[in-house]
Amino acid sequence: MKNASSPQNFLRWFDPRYRQIGTWGFILNRVTALGLTLYLFMHLIALGQLAKGAAAYDGFIALVENPLFKLGEMLVIAAGLIHGLNGIRIALNSFGIGTRYQRVMFLGLMALAVVGIAIFGAKMFLFS
Amino acid sequence: MSEKWNITLIITRKKGDETPHTQAFPIEVDPDEYVLDGVERVWAFHDRSLTFRHACHHSTCGACGMRVNGVEKLTCITTIRSVTQNGGTLRIEPLRNFPVISDLVVDMGAMYLRLDAAHFSQVAPLPDTGLPFEDDPATEDPQFERLVDCIECGCCISACPIATTTSTYMGPAVLAAIEHRYRETSDISLLNLADGEDGVWRCHSAFECSAVCPSNVDPGWRIMNLRRKVIGHRVRRFFGIQTQEKVLR
Amino acid sequence: MDKPQAIIIGAGFTGCALAHDLALRNFAVTVVERGELTSGTSGRTHGLLHSGGRYCVNDQEAAIECIDENILLRKITKQCIEFNGGLFIALTDADEAYADTFAAGAEACHIPIERLTAAETLRLEPAVNPNVRLSFRVPDGAFDPLRLALAFAATAAKNGAKFYAYTQAENLIRDGQGNVTGVEVWDRTTGKHYSLRGDIVINATGAWAGEVAKMAGLHVAVVPTPGVMVAYNARLIQRVINRLAPPGDGDIIIPQRRMMCIGTTSFEVADIDYIPVFDDQVEWMHRSAIELVPGVQQTRERGAWMSARPLVGRAEKGRSMSRTFVAIDHKETDGIGGLVTITGGKATTCRGMAEKTADTVCKNLGLNIPCQTKEIPLESYRAFYRYSQESRP
Numbered sequence: 001m002k003n004a005s006s007p008q009n010f011l012r013w014f015d016p017r018y019r020q021i022g023t024w025g026f027i028l029n030r031v032t033a034l035g036l037t038l039y040l041f042m043h044l045i046a047l048g049q050l051a052k053g054a055a056a057y058d059g060f061i062a063l064v065e066n067p068l069f070k071l072g073e074m075l076v077i078a079a080g081l082i083h084g085l086n087g088i089r090i091a092l093n094s095f096g097i098g099t100r101y102q103r104v105m106f107l108g109l110m111a112l113a114v115v116g117i118a119i120f121g122a123k124m125f126l127f128s
Numbered sequence: 129m130s131e132k133w134n135i136t137l138i139i140t141r142k143k144g145d146e147t148p149h150t151q152a153f154p155i156e157v158d159p160d161e162y163v164l165d166g167v168e169r170v171w172a173f174h175d176r177s178l179t180f181r182h183a184c185h186h187s188t189c190g191a192c193g194m195r196v197n198g199v200e201k202l203t204c205i206t207t208i209r210s211v212t213q214n215g216g217t218l219r220i221e222p223l224r225n226f227p228v229i230s231d232l233v234v235d236m237g238a239m240y241l242r243l244d245a246a247h248f249s250q251v252a253p254l255p256d257t258g259l260p261f262e263d264d265p266a267t268e269d270p271q272f273e274r275l276v277d278c279i280e281c282g283c284c285i286s287a288c289p290i291a292t293t294t295s296t297y298m299g300p301a302v303l304a305a306i307e308h309r310y311r312e313t314s315d316i317s318l319l320n321l322a323d324g325e326d327g328v329w330r331c332h333s334a335f336e337c338s339a340v341c342p343s344n345v346d347p348g349w350r351i352m353n354l355r356r357k358v359i360g361h362r363v364r365r366f367f368g369i370q371t372q373e374k375v376l377r
Numbered sequence: 378m379d380k381p382q383a384i385i386i387g388a389g390f391t392g393c394a395l396a397h398d399l400a401l402r403n404f405a406v407t408v409v410e411r412g413e414l415t416s417g418t419s420g421r422t423h424g425l426l427h428s429g430g431r432y433c434v435n436d437q438e439a440a441i442e443c444i445d446e447n448i449l450l451r452k453i454t455k456q457c458i459e460f461n462g463g464l465f466i467a468l469t470d471a472d473e474a475y476a477d478t479f480a481a482g483a484e485a486c487h488i489p490i491e492r493l494t495a496a497e498t499l500r501l502e503p504a505v506n507p508n509v510r511l512s513f514r515v516p517d518g519a520f521d522p523l524r525l526a527l528a529f530a531a532t533a534a535k536n537g538a539k540f541y542a543y544t545q546a547e548n549l550i551r552d553g554q555g556n557v558t559g560v561e562v563w564d565r566t567t568g569k570h571y572s573l574r575g576d577i578v579i580n581a582t583g584a585w586a587g588e589v590a591k592m593a594g595l596h597v598a599v600v601p602t603p604g605v606m607v608a609y610n611a612r613l614i615q616r617v618i619n620r621l622a623p624p625g626d627g628d629i630i631i632p633q634r635r636m637m638c639i640g641t642t643s644f645e646v647a648d649i650d651y652i653p654v655f656d657d658q659v660e661w662m663h664r665s666a667i668e669l670v671p672g673v674q675q676t677r678e679r680g681a682w683m684s685a686r687p688l689v690g691r692a693e694k695g696r697s698m699s700r701t702f703v704a705i706d707h708k709e710t711d712g713i714g715g716l717v718t719i720t721g722g723k724a725t726t727c728r729g730m731a732e733k734t735a736d737t738v739c740k741n742l743g744l745n746i747p748c749q750t751k752e753i754p755l756e757s758y759r760a761f762y763r764y765s766q767e768s769r770p
Binding site for chain 2: 026
């Protein structure tokens with residue numbers, strides 16, 4: 001990695017050492033964005049099964065009843081909540097709203113995300 | 129010296145085209161001295177080839193920004209006591225996101241020239257110098273002027289994750305300067321300068337700039353405030369509302 | 378004819394202002410500085426743009442230089458000076474008794490002053506000691522040291538001057554007659570050693586001028602006189618606050634940015650490359666600051682530092698020495714050609730010092746080129762980074 005600005009330095013984005021909480025917001029947003037993008041592709045592939053007929057789709061649905069996939073779905077929900085709520089903070093800040101309280105907003109919204117994830121998790125694993 | 133500590137300075141070295149490496153210097157210091165004093169001691173008593181930027185030694189010139197144990201510090205006002213303990217170590221590295229000239233010296237020319245392009249003035253009328261939400265006890269008499277808070281030390285750019293990867297990004301110091309200048313002058317061309325992919329929209333809200341700023345500039349707040357101004361300007365332009373152009377420089 | 382080649386050792390206020398002056402006089406100028414620009418004494422000044430009031434009784438020559446240059450600098454430099462004026466405040470009977478002497482001195486040095494009552498003083502600056510008896514308003518200011526020097530350097534660089542920072546002068550090159558013909562330098566950024574040749578070498582190393590002169594076997598009577606300064610993290614005053622008394626220690630508080638700085642002490646040391654900041658002197662400065670502005674008690678120390686000023690003269694020591702400067706042509710004083718030494722003086726008078734030194738340089742080389750620095754506004758200090766992008770030898 002270089003001392004001067006360089007695209008090669010992108011791994012530093014994910015290095016929270018010596019940094020403040022804002023970097024966690026930054027890291028979470030990048031990780032969740034990558035995850036959600038990946039999910040979007042997988043989702044499109046899954047929908048593509050529809051074109052191959054009902055049997056193919058049913059087979060695919062049976063596959064995703066697997067707990068491993070359920071965990072994956074859980075992660076998608078978590079990523080969506082974290083990215084969405086964090087995005088709300090950034091959008092509000094960009095309109096000059098609450099910029100001075102961005103730390104508190106971040107922590108509050110992430111707490112909200114945790115609550116949301118817990119509710120979804122409970123619904124998915126306990127009551128299904 | 130009232131109190132004596134033995135500490136080890138681990139300093140990043142680089143001469144010419146060498147790859148950077150570190151060198152350890154065990155030294156005796158007074159913990160109430162500043163980190164810059166420690167670095168200067170290394171130069172004075174251990175190695176005259178050590179290069180580092182410094183000038184005023186009291187946080188007005190902005191030359192001595194370095195990374196101390198990973199965190200950007202203005203070393204002339206950072207006491208040794210606040211960053212290590214007796215027997216401890218101090219890792220001293222050059223600021224990131226600037227090309228290294230030698231050892232701890234980085235080339236901040238690009239930042240200075242961007243600040244110049246924003247016509248950022250170091251001296252401003254007193255009411256324009258602070259942040260608008262500050263409770264500043266100083267008189268607001270417009271006849272007074274003072275040197276502004278931003279000392280152009282580059283700490284914010286070193287801490288910024290976007291500046292780490294994008295050399296064309298204006299960076300927190302420059303955007304903060306544009307915001308400051310715009311509040312002072314209402315010059316629309318400043319909004320146009322900031323309204324671009326390497327301007328306000330490149331910021332990804334890590335707010336590390338504000339976390340490391342040694343001088344109350346709060347670049348993170350200023351970038352967001354500038355975004356608001358840019359959005360307002362765009363909306364008005366969309367609806368054909370003329371903004372009164374003021375060019376005061 | 379080729380341009381005359383000048384090598385300046387030291388990029389403090391004098392070196393930078395001299396580079397500017399000589400570049401305008403069509404010299405090819407090279408400046409070598411062992412550290413960053415102004416990393417020696419110049420950068421560490423507390424940043425007082427003198428009105429001359431401080432010297433108007435004891436050193437009127439220096440006072441007149443100050444007020445003249447004060448007016449000039451405010452015209453030619455932008456972006457470096459906060460110009461809010463200053464006050465000389467009387468706190469004791471002795472101070473009050475000094476008032477008429479001060480007023481007469483200021484008048485003799487054409488320094489514009491205004492006498493204020495205690496009530497008027499406190500209305501202007503509510504934070505000064507409430508026991509103030511009277512005060513004088515003077516045209517003091519505060520400047521940013523690095524940026525003021527950079528403004529001179531930027532303009533010099535625009536006119537072709539080359540600045541090599543982190544380049545230490547190691548020896549003076551001399552011909553068979555002992556005349557100086559160049560400088561051997563050490564580029565500390567690469568470790569390379571090389572030589573620079575010039576028609577004239579100017580030793581502008583201030584407090585270190587004696588050491589550089591020694592390289593040519595010469596003696597320059599400069600006494601490095603360090604002083605300690607303390608910065609506080611609040612700005613309780615807008616104007617420079619001076620004690621209405623003969624110049625002493627810790628009798629000036631300068632507001633700068635969001636801070637206040639108090640200066641200074643005065644002592645002599647042998648080795649000036651590293652001078653520790655002594656605790657007792659910091660405490661002494663702190664007490665002095667509280668006496669002038671009691672609210673300092675509630676502020677926190679932001680920094681404490683030391684700067685070694687170059688005082689010139691032989692006879693006496695410390696403060697009693699003249700704050701004015703000397704430009705020595707060693708051809709005249711020692712019969713050694715090719716070397717001029719400039720030392721002493723103050724930041725406020727750096728342009729004037731450069732003018733006199735450049736005159737000396739021209740005389741040494743038998744040239745007659747007038748000074749132009751009084752009229753030409755300086756470039757933005759940031760332009761230094763635009764004009765000095767050249768590669769090193």
